[in-house]
Amino acid sequence: MAALIGAGATGLLVGGLSTAFYFALIGLAFGLAWHLGTWATFTYHVHEDRFQTRRALVARTVKSIPRERIRGVDISSTLGHRLLGLAIVHVDAGADGGEIVLNAVALREAERLRKVLLARAPVTEIPPPVAKRRRELAHIRRRWFLYAPLSGAYLLTPFALAGSLLGTLYNLGDDLGLITRDRVEHLGRDAAGLPTGVVVLVIMLFLVAMPVASVIAFTLFNWDFTVYQRDGSIVAERGLVTRRSVALERRRVRGVELADNPFERVAGVVRLGALVTGLGDAAHRGRLLPAAPRAVAVELASRVLGPVPGPLVPHPEAARGRRLVRATAPPLVAAALCAAAGNLWLAGVSSLAAVLAVPLGLDRYRQLGHADDGVRLTVRSGSLRRRQYVVEHDAIVGWRIRRTLFQRRAGLATLHAAVGAGEGGCAAVDVSEADAVALAWSITPDWITPFLAPPRPAKRFRRTPSHLPEPPPASTGTS
Template sequence: MSVRAALPPRNAVRIARLHPMTFVVGATRELAALLAAGATGLVVGGLSTAFYFALAGLAVGLVVHVVTWATFTYALYEDRIELRRALVGRSVKTIPRDRIRGVDISATVPHRMLRLAIVHIDAGADGGEGELNAVSRQEAERLRDVLLGRAGPEPRRELARMPPRWFVYAPLSGAYLLTPFALAGSLLGTLYNLSDDLGLVTQERLAALGHDLVGLPTPVVIGLVVLALLAMPVMSTLAFAAFNWDFRLYARDGSVVAERGLITRRDVSLERRRVRGVELSDNPFERLAKVVRLGALVTGLGDAVQRGRLFPAAPRAIAMDVAGRVLGTVPGPLVPHPPAARGRRIVRAVAPPLGAGALALLAGQPLVLYGCLVAAVLAVPLGLDRYRQLGHATDGIRLSVRSGSLRRRQVVVDHAAVVGWRVRQTLFQRRLGLATLFVAVGAGEGGYPSVDMAEEDAVAFAAGITPAWVRPFLAGDAAPAVAPTPGDAAPTPGDAAPAPGN
């Protein structure tokens, strides 16, 4: 049963259920649990017990899915969608349509085989979220169009596509590079817990295993280390390909849509009217390869790190072109920060290892002290690079600020998205004539810093973008030189942005 193409009157809403084939999807999801139950029965009592374990698990899973399907319904109204559950008690979850920030469509392998999809409704912090676990693909797309207020499906225009050769960028990212260790740890943890539950783990067996590992020949140990090092880039590339297979970015019905995934295919829609800016981030390895990750800053978006992703890894020139298509021209070139900021960046880089070295000296640990001194020397290039990455710019329409080295971030924000400013000075910054300017934005993390600007530059930068907010603070009780506009009703400077460390 499906919802009508046009919304019915409020007093004639048609109640809809999930697709009946949700039983098949649920059965495949329970397959791993059934195999585990069968394996347990096989170890404990033989084939007959294993059969009964699996049969009992299948029966319980089938009952659960039948009850879920029978007790869950959803209904579309002109101003909301309601998700209803009724078993012993009744619960109704209402999501106002004007609170909906996005509607994502995803499909696992069983869903795709049955031409079904999962609809995830994100309404931000105020509206919550909801999920329809199995509806037809046609119904999923229709629900997305209705909930996002679209007139109907329109041809999509491709903005960018990730070719397979870009998968080699995966080892440059630390998250994907550690994939083999995460998989190995998860597998070993599962085997240990299962063996412990079955009584296969004893103190004597653990001691014998440790003795065998310590007693391995040196060539074998070296071979295992080399194998692990080789597995890291290979496994990271495979994991990257699985998550981002056939990554495509296209424009459709006033939205930017990102589609990706091999095992689970995911379709994420970002309404352009809610996109307030973009973020370009990279690390030193990615900078050497001229690769950058691109994300969108969207108002009220839940799970923004994943759902706001516009490109997981791409050559910088292409990422900048995509940013221009999604948001507009990126301001540049960036204005460098004053030389006084260089010394401050170096001091902040070398201070932690020097502090640790001082403690090691007091504790009488010369080896630790020498290690800290070496780390302090190596931190000097890091401080210099942090200074080189500082910069800010504006073109009268958008602003851009950049900072960081191990994780460099450049944020580009529409002027209209700025809701406030905060100028922060520590004691040392005041002595050097520096300040950190926080740009408060109603999207993303809420605020982004421009670190160690010249004090007069920080004030002039804010005044050039929102003069009516800043000039009264510069002129004391004098009237502002620019007449306030409706946008000037946002929070006053100093009240809007969080103050993370600089």
């Protein structure tokens, strides 16, 4: 509807009462009738065992989700929805169960639906929502918005905005006949003839706009970011223009992830996410905190999951050599190929890249670590994107010990813990073979013991009593 209204307004401003404007009016009327018909023929119902929707405008469509498969119920409200007191309800049933979206539902009804579906109780047992008591776990501070330039996703926002704006202007100018080949060539010649000072000024202004735009984007997405506990769920609310509320069942939260990059580590900043079983789009829906001080993130992780195990156990020194080789080998191979091809300039650049990769390899080794407190396991790895996973022992559903040819020569192994949440598991990279087996055995001994080699029995020698003669030697002849 908004697109049709925009098209009609544009046609009226550009062409007046033209044929295009009348076609836009016809399209607007048809779209309005279609949406009204869709609204009038759409129904939903919460049964004892399933949640069902029905559409019957042109063809009858019935979609049903078993209530025990529902993994989350999210509520979001755009600016228009909030002005009308409405909300959008997303019912997620995991990767295989699909999703049901209810658009333009009353806010009170949306909250009631979330409580009914997540509680998995009969509808009659849950009254309409009233003023509830909730326990706040964390709340964003205004000064944290200044951490936005430390994240590459927000820092590159001006490039995305500039590309989108230029594309829109080009398409609009092409449709209106304002862009021709001669005008594009003339504009290119004018841009090439600009003084160097003007070009440098434009570049400097763009570089200054990058952190400013990143802070603005961070504010729009994470305004009033609040995490609280209510009705057995962890609820995260955020957003300025579009307000989004994501509820995570606490019993399905099986771990947390702390992620950062080198710039965030220098500033003591980390991002916190939840590992939830069966949750779709976990990277966004499982977010518990954006860029925030590490102490705050660790405290929130302790409130949600429990204390984070520590201190981390460093990995063997042999892992340092592997990190250095993995960091420097690609540029060294590229340098050798360029030198063989006779391109000495690229060979020198690749060699310089190999030298600069040495600190990266050393930092990758420093970030390796693992720890276990008898209840939770934590592993950490990575440098440019360092991630530390903390998972409960009960969430681990399997183990995989991987040893490549080079790892076997160095006496190392990678222990992968399979977890039915997040990305499917976490790995302790380049631990000693003995530590990998011992760590897995300490958490699930019944699973690991059958795979351990039994000890070899000691050789038993029968001693002959002194009063008995020695046994005769075995006969070697043939009968």
